[in-house]
Amino acid sequence: MxxxxxxxxxxxxxxxxxxxxxxxxxxxxxxxxxxxxxxxxxxxxxxxxxxxxxxxxxxxxxxxxxxxxxxxxxxxxxxxxxxxxxxxxxxEARRNVIITPDWFQGDLSKQITRELYLRLSELPDLPAKFGLAVDLGAIPRLQNVSADIRVEKDSKSTLLICPDGSDFGRPTTKSNLVDCIIDIARWFEATRSPSAKRMRDHLANQALPKAWSLTPRNTQNAPxxxxxxxxxxxxxxxxxxxxxxxxxxxxxxxxxxxxxxxxxxxxxxxDAKTIGADDRFITAPTDPLLRINACPGRPMCQSATVETRQLARLLAGKTTGTLHISGCSKGCAHPKAADITLVGQSGAFNLIQGGQSGDTPQKTGLTGPHILETLDSL
CATH class of the missing domain: 3.90.480.10 (Sulfite Reductase Hemoprotein;Domain 2)
Incomplete structure (x- = not known):
């Protein structure tokens, strides 16, 4: 494809x-x-x-x-x-920082993020999608969210700076935490190859300095x-x-x-009133739409050859696992594997099981009712 x-x-x-x-x-x-x-x-x-x-x-x-x-x-x-x-x-490009959204006023997550904002100019020039995650709740929430440097706590609540792609992090204190972030960002930029634009890709071929491999990360994740x-x-x-x-x-x-x-x-x-069921939004944690990722598709995206969102709503609840509907092989809405991925090509869909949008499809040229029939047969 x-x-x-x-x-x-x-x-x-x-x-x-x-x-x-x-x-x-x-x-x-x-x-x-x-x-x-x-x-x-x-x-x-x-x-x-x-x-x-x-x-x-x-x-x-x-x-x-x-x-x-x-x-x-x-x-x-x-x-x-x-x-x-x-x-x-x-x-703007440097302020690519995600903070866990359940922070409280004055908590450590907000304090660290504020200091990061103030010192972003000390970071080197990094690849465009290089990002940071501040994930300092009792349980990590952002493990599956794309980031290259993660601020976390281990199982004993020790502060860690964790390069993405490593099972370990460097213990630190609040006072030198941002210094450590700047250090590992500079190490990344100084040692990476031109093709390694994300930390995980870099660590596939480059060992971390010993100080960054001392403490195991907390492997829990609770989005x-x-x-x-x-x-x-x-x-x-x-x-x-x-x-x-x-x-x-x-x-x-x-x-x-x-x-x-x-x-x-x-x-x-x-600080809001509770909202009940509303078909314009998702208010129940069991809503089948939560298992579906779909890009804007045609006509909003110039790369797409198919409409995506209408099909996504039609298929909601008709699959048991995760479903990704992509207007083209880029897979912008979900650049990861899904149980079922439907990829637009020349006005029809190709089907991939257990893979990503750029993988080799098991079925090609699916349209209209054939999509439902195919999903039912899997």
Whole structure:
């Protein structure tokens, strides 16, 4: 199967990405949080300058779709007024930090993340998708979230800096934690080959310094589920995409004072009224849509040859495992293996069992009812 070209970078606010429906402008909220005023204004911007479609990414960021090139500068000006812009493109690129979304005011996660923000300029120039994860709850939550340097605690609550791809980390203290992050980032940049753009890839061929292989990591992982948590209610966004009117409806109904973005394409409604069942959002942890990843597909994506989201809703609940529907072989929505992967090619779908979108398919050229028949026969 012909492999589509994967971009080596993600869009930002300063450097948007061209797609089939216009520019994609990504906004990176500090500490993964938007105030009620900020998110309502973002909805207004989506209506005025974009297509009305808002996306929530696996990096806990938000994207506006369909922005006209002629409106980009004006949009940046308003985002800056809302305190949603970094000083420049280089600063924005460095602030690729995910924080576990159930942090509390004043806790260690927020303290460390704040210090990281202040010292990002000390990092070397790193590959575009290189990122950090601050995961300092009692149990790690971000183990399956893409990151290259992880801030965690071991089973005895010792602070660790963990290079992704290693089962070990370096013990540290709060006072020198960020120094250790800068050290391992500089080691990565100084020793990697040009093709090794992620820490995991680099460690496949390069041993870590001894000091970084002393303490075993905590192997537990407990991603936050849809439902109530002490900070509020987690509500899922089907496929990570919604219309600004639906988001405004959710904000009005919940009266949330602010929202936090998660890396699982959901949001935390903070200090809010509990929301019941709503077919525009996911409010039950057993919803079959949670087992499906589907990219925007055609016509939003220039690489896609098929529509994806309508098929995803049709197939919800008709498979027992995970399902990934990709408009092309890039697999942007889920760059990992799934139980079933359907990949668009020349207007039809290829089927891959237990693999990723770029793997060799077991069945090809599936369309319409043949997809359901094939899934039923597996």
């Amino acid at each position: 012909k492999k589509s070209s994967v971009k080596g970078w993600c869009p930002g606010a300063y450097q948007p990405m061209v797609s089939g429906d216009g520019l994609i402008v990504r906004i990176r909220p500090k500490f993964a949080e938007f105030s009620s005023v900020q998110i309502k204004e973002i909805c207004r911007l989506s209506q005025k300058y974009g297509s009305g479609i808002i996306e929530f990414t696996s990096r806990a960021n938000l994207q506006l779709r369909g922005i006209n090139q002629s409106d980009h500068e004006r949009l940046l000006h308003i985002l800056n007024q809302l305190d949603l812009l970094d000083p420049d493109l280089a600063s 936050l589920r849809i439902g109530k948590i002490p900070q509020g209610q987690i509500v899922g966004i089907p496929f990570g995409q919604c219309h600004y009117k639906d988001l405004l409806h959710l904000l009005s109904l919940s009266q949330a004072k602010s929202i936090r973005l998660t890396p699982w394409r959901s949001i935390v409604l903070l």
